[in-house]
Amino acid sequence: MATETLKGKTIAFLATDGFEQVELTKPWEAIKESGAEVHLISLKSGKIQGVHHDEKGDQFSVDKTVDEVSAENYEGLVLPGGVFNPDALRMNETAVDFVRDFFKQGKPVAAVCHGPWTLIEADVVQGRRMTSWPSLKTDLKNAGAEWVDEECVCDQGLVTSRNPDDLPAFCKKAIEEFAEGKHAGQTV
Template sequence: MPGPLDGKRILILSTNGFEQSELEVPRDRLKEAGAQVHVVSPEAGEIKGWDKKDWGRAVKVDKALSEARESDYDAIVLPGGQINPDLLRVEPAAIALIKSFYDAGKTVAAICHAPWLLVEAGIARGKRMTSYKSIRTDVENAGARWEDASVVTDAGVITSRNPGDLEDFSRKIIEEVREGKHERRAA
């Protein structure tokens, strides 16, 4: 029986210090739904997660950031944790890649601290969004309307608060990718 995402390709952009479950749960749910999922990172080989209070497991990197192209994928997923998005938001190639997905009308999904990346890419202004509570002010200062909800979607931009919301977050990614391209203004 075909899955709802058969033939779809999803890019997960991450680096060392991602929150373990925030990469692994969406990756696994998207694969179960039939998508081909690639972990993309500035680092080659493996990246190491952060699992609650200490370093977690390594995850294989499928493709270098320098080789990743928006045109090869249907959506981008941005795991959080404090370390991962803070490192990625100073990588011009990472921000440009995120912005290219947004500008193409494709699904952009960010959880926990990863909305920092949407702020950096100029995507937050005018959007309804949520995030981990400690970056609420950053999100609001970037012009977003912050909501205290497990998952918030605005024209294909999905944001979620924390690891407790991962199943809802993953279901929403599947739904938005199935819908296809979203009409919105360029970031």
């Protein structure tokens, strides 16, 4: 059932080859159904490769490269997981700056599974309560986050979840935060 909760808002999805496909497609569909315009942002133009765990998934067309965009043009950001995707994103200075800018502007961000790796690189997890895929627990703690094993955690506009099983709660909370908008307490 479509709603107009996010009508007039544009949400960025930042991903590259090796993203966990369902962690992009489920939030994409839910956010679009809520009335938002969605853009797939990546490190390169053309298509990027999704995965289903360790198997190849579908390819998806990139709307814009990270070099062509600014956080100013979006009301929120989604960071899907997958192991290769955030590992490549966190090695790209422009992608890391793009992510950090959402926090500087106090805009909501939603990251699932391995997605928080990019947040660690952007140095925006200090003092935040978060969850993730269990293997990121130590990385997040070392970066100053309080890691918890919960389905969906929201801390000042930062929504995090552990895995694809958490996507219903993740999508619902992300849409709620994107609808609410700016989070004054979220600045870095």
